[in-house]
Amino acid sequence: MENLVALERELHDPAARRNRARVDALLHHGFEEVGRSGIRYTRAETIAALAAEGTSHAAIMSDAFALTALGADAALLTYRTAERLADGSDIRHAHRCSLWLRVDGRWQVRYHQATPTAEHPE
Numbered sequence: 001m002e003n004l005v006a007l008e009r010e011l012h013d014p015a016a017r018r019n020r021a022r023v024d025a026l027l028h029h030g031f032e033e034v035g036r037s038g039i040r041y042t043r044a045e046t047i048a049a050l051a052a053e054g055t056s057h058a059a060i061m062s063d064a065f066a067l068t069a070l071g072a073d074a075a076l077l078t079y080r081t082a083e084r085l086a087d088g089s090d091i092r093h094a095h096r097c098s099l100w101l102r103v104d105g106r107w108q109v110r111y112h113q114a115t116p117t118a119e120h121p122e
Contacts, residue, residue, distance in 0.1 A: 001065065001067040001077075003107065004067060004075060004077050004098075004100050004107060005065050005067075005077070005079075007026060007100070007107055007109075008062070008065075008077055008079070008098060008109075009062060010022075010026070011023070011026060011109070012060035012062060012081075014053065014057060014059075017050040017051075017053055018050065018051055018053060020047060020051050023046075023047050023050055023051070024047060025106075025108075026108060026109060027043050027046065027047065027108060027109055028043075028101055028103065028108040028109060028110040029043070030043070030110060031043040031046065031108075031109060031110060031111070031112075032111055033046055033111070033112040033113065033114075034112075034113040034114070035114055036092065036094050036114040036115070036116050058083035058084055058085055058091070058092075059083065059084040060081055060082075060083055060084075061081060061082050061083070061084050061090065062079050062080065062081045062096075063079065063080060064079055064080045065077065065078070065079040066078045066079070070099075072102075073101060073102035073103075074099070074100070074101050074102070075099075075100045076097060076098070076099055076100075077097065077098045077100060078095070078096065078097045079095075079096055079097075080093065080094065080095050080096065080117070081093070081094050081096055081114070082094075082119075090119070092116070093116070093117050093118065093119050094114040094115060094116055094117055095114070095115045095117050096112065096113065096114045096115075097112070097113050098111070098112045099111040099112075
């Protein structure tokens with residue numbers, strides 16, 4: 001689980017998000033996402049959107065990770081997030097899930113979904 005949590009958190013890191021080559025390596029060729037908004041995004045749309053994010057984007061905080069093995073080369077990672085503003089307040093809370101597949105010996109995310117939720121309890 002530690003490896004997949006680290007990879008998931010890497011996708012939250014602004015430097016990694018703007019690095020097209022790194023995002024390209026982490027996203028499976030069939031990647032798709034359903035965002036907090038309910039909008040479906042393709043792999044190409046996701047890579048372009050992440051590359052275009054500015055440095056002022058709120059930090060993504062994540063916790064409550066849980067992993068379900070779906071086989072030797074597939075796993076479902078669930079967790080929750082919030083965006084942390086400069087003043088320390090958290091907004092845009094979500095429950096998230098990512099389907100990770102091991103392809104040619106490396107993990108790639110095949111599917112990601114976010115569902116808005118009320119503020120997380122402390």
